[in-house]
Amino acid sequence: xxxxxxxxxxxxxxxxxxxxxxxxxxxxxxxxxxxxxxxxxxxxxxxxxxxxxxxxxxxxxxxxxxxxxxxxxxxxxxxxxxxxxxxxxxxxxxxxxxxxxxxxxxxxxxxxxxxxxxxxxxxxxxxxxxxxxxxxxxxxxxxxxxxxxxxxxxxxxxxxxxxxxxxxxxxxxxxxxxxxxxxxxxxxxxxxxxxxxxxxxxxxxxxxxxxxxxxxxxxxxxxxxxxxxxxxxxxxxxxxxxxxxxxxxxxxxxxxxxxxxxxxxxxxxxxxxxxxxxxxxxxxxxxxxxxxxxxxxxxxxxxxxxxxxxxxxxxxxxxxxxxxxxxxxxxxxxxxxxxxxxxxxxxxxxxxxxxxxxxxxxxxxxxxxxxxxxxxxxxxxxxxxxxxxxxxxxxxxxxxxxxxxxxxxxxxxxxxxxxxxxxxxxxxxxxxxxxxxxxxxxxxx
Numbered sequence: 001x002x003x004x005x006x007x008x009x010x011x012x013x014x015x016x017x018x019x020x021x022x023x024x025x026x027x028x029x030x031x032x033x034x035x036x037x038x039x040x041x042x043x044x045x046x047x048x049x050x051x052x053x054x055x056x057x058x059x060x061x062x063x064x065x066x067x068x069x070x071x072x073x074x075x076x077x078x079x080x081x082x083x084x085x086x087x088x089x090x091x092x093x094x095x096x097x098x099x100x101x102x103x104x105x106x107x108x109x110x111x112x113x114x115x116x117x118x119x120x121x122x123x124x125x126x127x128x129x130x131x132x133x134x135x136x137x138x139x140x141x142x143x144x145x146x147x148x149x150x151x152x153x154x155x156x157x158x159x160x161x162x163x164x165x166x167x168x169x170x171x172x173x174x175x176x177x178x179x180x181x182x183x184x185x186x187x188x189x190x191x192x193x194x195x196x197x198x199x200x201x202x203x204x205x206x207x208x209x210x211x212x213x214x215x216x217x218x219x220x221x222x223x224x225x226x227x228x229x230x231x232x233x234x235x236x237x238x239x240x241x242x243x244x245x246x247x248x249x250x251x252x253x254x255x256x257x258x259x260x261x262x263x264x265x266x267x268x269x270x271x272x273x274x275x276x277x278x279x280x281x282x283x284x285x286x287x288x289x290x291x292x293x294x295x296x297x298x299x300x301x302x303x304x305x306x307x308x309x310x311x312x313x314x315x316x317x318x319x320x321x322x323x324x325x326x327x328x329x330x331x332x333x334x335x336x337x338x339x340x341x342x343x344x345x346x347x348x349x350x351x352x353x354x355x356x357x358x359x360x361x362x363x364x365x366x367x368x369x370x371x372x373x374x375x376x377x378x379x380x381x382x383x384x385x386x387x388x389x390x391x392x393x394x395x396x397x398x399x400x401x402x403x404x405x406x407x408x409x410x411x412x413x414x415x416x417x418x419x420x421x422x423x424x425x426x427x428x429x430x431x432x433x434x435x436x437x438x439x440x441x442x443x444x445x
Contacts, residue, residue, distance in 0.1 A: 001025055001026040002025075002026065002043050002044070002423075003023065003024065003025050003030070003040075003041075003042040003043045003044070004023070004024040004042055004043065004044045004045075004046065004381075004420070004423065004425075005021060005022075005023050005024075005039060005040065005041075005042035005044070005045045005046070006021060006022045006023075006024070006046045006048050006053060006383070006385070007021040007039055007045060007046070007047055007048060007049075008020075008021060008035070008047060008048055008049040009021065009022065009048035009049075009051055009052070009053035009385065010050075010051065010052050010053065011032065011052075011053045011375055012052050012053070012054050012352055012353060012356045013054075013055065013356065013374060013375040014361070014374065014375075015353050015357065016353065017352070017353065018034070018035075019034075019035035020032060020033050020034045020035045020037075021033040021035070021037075021039055021048075022053060022375065022383065023040060023042065024381040024383075024420070024423045025423075026423055027380055027381060027422040027423040027424070028378060028379065028380060028381055028423065029375065029376060029377050029378065029379050029380075029381045029383075030377060031377055032375060032376075032377065046385070046418065048385050050387065050388075051385045051386060051387045051417065052352070052385070052386040052387075052414075053375070053383060053384070053385055054086070054356055054360065054375075054383065054384045054385075054386060055356065055360040055361070055372075055373055055374050055375050055382060055383060055384070056086065056087065056088025056089060056360065056372070056373075056382030056383060056384050056419065056420075056421065057085075057086050057087040057088065057089075057337070057338055057359045057360055057384070058087075058088070058089045058090070058091075058359070058360060058363035058364055058367075058369065058372065058373055059082070059087045059089070059090045059091065059309050059310050059312070059334060059337070059359075059363075060090075060091045060144070060177075060234075060261065060307055060309050060363045060366075060367060061091065061093065061177075061236055061237065061261065061263070061309040061310065061311050061312075062078070062082075062090045062091065062092050062093065062309075062310060062311070062312040062313075062334060063092065063093045063095065063096075063311070063312060063313040063314070063330065064078040064079070064090075064092050064312075065078070065096065065314065066096060066109075066112060067096055067097060067098070067108070067109070067112070068096050068097025068098065069096060069097055070401075071316060072314045072315050072316055072319075072401065072402055073314040073332070073400065073401045073402060074116075074401060075092075075112055075113050075116050075117050075121075076116040076117070076118075077399070077400065077401035078312065078314070078332075078334060078400065078401065079113075079116070079117040079118040079119045079121075079438070080118055080399050080432055080434070081332070081334050081335040081398075081399040081400050082118070082119045082312075082334040082335070083118050083119050083419045083421060083426045083427045083432070084335050084399050084416060084419070084427050084432070085334050085335040085336060085337060085338055085339070085416060086338040086339075086384040086386065086416045086419055087119060087334050087337070087338070088119050088120060088372075088382035088383075088384070088419060088420075088421045088438075089119055089120035089121070089122075089369070089372060089382065089438070089441055090119055090120075090121060090122075090334070091121075091122045091123070091124060091144040091145070091367070091441075092109070092121065092122070092123050092124065093124055093126075093147055094106075094123070094124050094125065094126025094147050094157065095126065095149075095157050096109075099126055099128075099157060100123060100124065100125060100126050101125070101126045101127070101128050101131045101134065101157075102131070102134050103125075103134055103137050103138070106123055106125055106138075106143070109123045110123060110440060113437075113438075113440070114437060114440070115437065116437065117437055117438050118421065118426050118432070118434060118437060118438060119421055119426075119438045120372070120380075120382070120421060120422070120438035120439050120440070120441050121438055121439075121440060121441065122143065122144035122440065122441040122443075123143065123144070124143070124144060124145055124146065124147040124177065125138045125143055125145075125146050125147070126146075126147050126149075126157055127146055127147065127148045127149075127157075127159050127164075127168055128157060128159060129159055129160070129161050129164050130164075132164065132167055132168070132171070135168065135172060136171065136172065138174060139445075140173065140174045140443060140445035141442060141443050141444075141445045142440070142442060142443070143174070143443075144175070144367050144441065144443065145174055145175035145176065145177050145234070145367065146168070146172060146174050146175070146176050146177065147177050147178075147179075148165070148168060148176060148177070148178045148179070148222075149178075149179045150165070150178050150179060150180045150181070150182075150218050150221065150222055158183065160183065165225060166225065166229070169225040169226060169228070169229040169231040169233075170229040170231070172231070173232075173445075174232070174445075175232045175233075175234055175366075175367065176226070176231055176232060176233050176234070177233075177234045177235075177236050178218075178219075178222045178233065178234070178235055178236060179236055179237070179284075179285075180215060180218035180219040180221075180222050180235060180236075180285075181210055181214045181215055181218050181284065181285055182213070182214045182215075182217040182218040182221075185211065185213050185214035185217055186209060186210055186211075186214050189208060189209045189210075189211055189214070190209050193205050193208070193209060199323065199324075199325060200323065200324070201324040201325065202274070202324070203274045203275075203278045203279060203281075203282055203324055203327075204271060204274035204275060205324075206274065206282055206286045206287070206324070207271050207274075207286040207287060207288040207289070209286070210284060210285055210286040211286075212240045212242055212288065212292075214285075215238070215239055215240050215242075215243060215285050216240060216242050216243055216246075219235055219238070219243045219246055220246055222235060223235075223246045223258055226257065226258055227257075227258070230257065231257070232257055232258075233257065233258045233259070234258075234259045234260070234261065234307075234366065235247075235258070235259070235260045235261065236261050236309075236311070237261060237262070237263045237266065237283075237285055237309070237311050238260050238261065238262055238266075238285075238296065238305065239266050239285040239286060239287070239288055239292065239296070240285075240288055240292050240295075240296075241291060241292050241294075241295025241296065241298075241299070243260070244260075244295060244296075244299040244304045244305070246258070246260075247259070247260045247299070247304040247305070248304070249302050249303040249304045253303075253306055253362060253365050253366060254365060256306070259306045259307070259366055260299075260304065260305045260306055260307075261305065261306065261307040261308070261309050262296045262299070262300055262305045262307075262308055262309075263283075263308070263309055263310055263311045263333075264308060264309075264310055264333055264336075264337045264340050264341065265281065265283060265287060265310075265311070265331070265333065265406065266285075266287060266288075266292070266293065266296055267293060267296055267297055267300070267308070267341075267344065268293075268340055268344075269281050269287045269293070269406070270287060270288065270289055270290040270292070270293045271287060271288060271289055271290070272290065273287070274287075277406060278327075279320045279321070279322065279324075279327035280320060280331060280404070280406045280408075281331065281406050282320075282324075282327055282328075282329050282330075282331075283311065283313075283329050283330055283331065284329040284330070297344075297349060297350065300350065300354070300358060301350065301354065305358075306358070306362050306366060307358055307359075307362050307363050307366060308337070308341065308355070308358040308359045309337075309363075310333035310334050310337045311330070311333070312331075312332055312333045312334045312337075313329075313330025313331060313332070314330070314331070314332040314400055314401065314402040315328045315330055315331070315402060316402050317402060317403060317404050320404070331405075331406045332400040332402055332404070332405060332406075333405075333406070335398065335399055335400065335405070336393065336405060336407050336410075336412070337359075338355075338359065338384075338386075338414075338416065339412040339413075339414050339415070339416065340407065340410075340412070341355045341359065342355065342386065342412075342413065342414040343412055343413050343414070346413045346414070360373050360374070361373050361374060367443060368443045368444040368445065369441055369442075369443060369444075370441075370442045370443060370444055372441070380422050380423075380439075381420055381422060381423035382420065382421055382422065383419075383420045384416060384418065384419050384420075385416070385417045385418040385419075386414050386415065386416055386417065387414065387415055387417050388413060388414055389413075389414065389415040390411060390412070390413060391411070391412055391415055392409065392410070392411050392412075393405055393407045393408055393409060393410050393412065394408065394409070395408075397430075417429055421436075421438050422436075422438065422439055424436045
């Protein structure tokens with residue numbers, strides 16, 4: 001069985017930075033070796049002097065657009081970008097075409113990924129107003145969770161019947177993840193700005209249309225349902241400081257029934273960036289104020305927020321170059337999420353250990369992923385090497401199928417040099433090795 005020795009790295013794991021080496025045997029971490037200890041022989045040796053060695057990032061929210069929307073992105077292209085960005089496992093959303101709202105469509109996605117995904121994968125089962133029977137068939141050991149759109153977004157999978165929501169929260173034992181924006185509030189706000197601007201609404205109004213009130217009203221409803229039925233609820237892509245009042249940081253993650261996620265773009269951009277970036281930072285939920293951005297970062301540091309993800313959602317450049325009403329919401333992020341967070345660390349805004357906690361350990365714990373998310377003997381060898389190195393995001397180094405990034409022109413301070421998925425090298429200094437695919441994630445249900 002092939003062995004790989006990664007030597008003289010700085011291992012960032014479980015709240016610590018430790019100098020040492022890591023031995024991989026086959027698809028598994030065999031040994032962590034403190035610096036100064038004699039090193040074993042190995043078939044392949046990687047000198048990681050001066051580099052961070054991290055667990056692979058687990059991204060709990062991506063849209064890879066396959067099937068049916070592959071002009072925007074597909075499992076092969078976006079998983080390549082993901083591993084280049086240090087993401088070794090992802091969980092993909094159901095608003096494709098056809099929608100992932102039946103067991104048949106769900107398993108068809110797994111078949112696609114098995115043949116072309118470079119990273120490990122799981123797919124959410126999507127809820128609708130009329131597919132409760134299908135939801136109850138899902139095997140929680142093989143599927144990451146259920147996705148409920150309590151606000152409309154790309155794909156129009158809005159679940160707006162109270163009796164259906166009550167059944168979902170009361171009858172399933174699976175983790176329920178929610179997109180929370182109140183539709184009536186959004187439509188009311190939209191009409192106000194349409195009356196003022198007609199078809200030429202500025203992108204800077206997006207955060208006022210999909211407002212704090214719209215988010216909080218919906219998030220609080222989801223929390224109320226979860227508390228009433230003792231359901232496990234994960235609030236996705238929270239975008240306001242106010243929503244943090246719904247979350248608890250007095251308990252360990254393992255004890256929480258209600259958890260929250262923040263996405264990289266809500267930690268990076270604020271409404272002052274709309275005039276410069278326009279449609280390229282139009283997301284749902286919307287990027288809001290500087291106070292919201294700062295509040296979300298504080299919530300991450302004080303453990304009200306549990307996970308950092310991307311909500312990677314590519315659209316073509318042509319689609320994004322439209323006016324407000326025609327430009328779709330969402331943008332590509334998987335290639336740049338880890339380096340963006342490491343730049344925040346470089347600015348002194350968040351410790352590197354906290355980044356690893358929120359992007360690697362916490363997603364594994366929250367979703368109960370088997371044997372991933374940590375540097376531990378016996379765990380799958382999903383590991384990433386990072387060096388301190390300045391580089392600029394440009395068309396020449398963007399791997400997304402859509403060919404653009406909201407970080408275009410940004411100078412990052414760290415570079416992903418190596419990514420291993422299940423002990424197999426898939427990314428090395430700009431080269432992709434696509435000869436082996438990732439594995440289906442499994443869960444301790």
